[in-house]
Amino acid sequence: MTDPALQSDGTLYRGQVMHKRMKPFIHELTYSVFSILVDVDALPQMDQRxxxxxxxxxxxxxxxxxxxxxxxxxxxxxxxEAALQEQGLALKGGAIHLLTFPRLWGYAFNPLSLYYCYDSDHQLRAVLYEVSNTFGESHGYLIPVSAEQAAGAAIHQETAKVFHVSPFIEMSCRYHFSLTAPGARLSVLINQSDSTGDPILMAKHTARGVPLTDKALLGAILRYPLMTAKVIGGIHWEALRLWLKGAKYYPKPPAPTKHVTR
Structure with a gap:
């Protein structure tokens, strides 16, 4: 599965992020964001152009x-590549495309960055989900993509939660991912289930892409001039709302010893 959205060496996505908590009460929020998709090998050239x-x-x-x-x-x-090789996966020089919130005015916070890892035949071999929390920690979940999934319309993956993110969600959870390789449209869906198997949280990022140019960047700056502050402020504001609603607090455990979990 190739990545048709990566025009030249980057794509800018404008869209929305939605979070909906289902248990023990309904709590929902939606906010507008922009993100960028870049070929990590092309970053020096992007800097120049x-x-x-x-x-x-x-x-x-x-x-x-x-x-x-x-x-x-x-x-x-x-x-x-080191994370892939540790798990017996080799791209043999294939592309690595990073989907992320860039720094805006020098500041950024990325709750989730995705690395789409392609082999030398332009087939998607793995997705690395890099999660960050507000305690300055990060952790990656590396999940291989089978040939059958790479050839399909959507990729479905799951993994056990091993990294603390929200103090109002227990650690005994599983993540269920549903996504497509980025194209003209972007869709990343994450469902989180608790220790009983019940759905507890749904997060979705949907967007439309345009080539990453100075014109597109200027439009994003004008449309989202304080996006980083909005993301960080929104996380703490929603945490306060959850606390006021009576959400159970879970103390932060030690971070995993390994930086990447397969």
């Missing part, structure tokens, strides 16, 4: 290697 985008430098919209992977400034590709 666009005035409003910077790679590892300040710009109105930027992407820094130190915001991903080991958070030490090392190349994103190296971290992803």
């Amino acid at each position: 666009m005035r409003l985008f910077g790679h590892n430098r300040w710009a109105p919209i930027s992407l820094w290697d130190r915001d991903y992977g080991m958070r030490d400034g090392s190349a994103i590709r190296g971290w992803v």
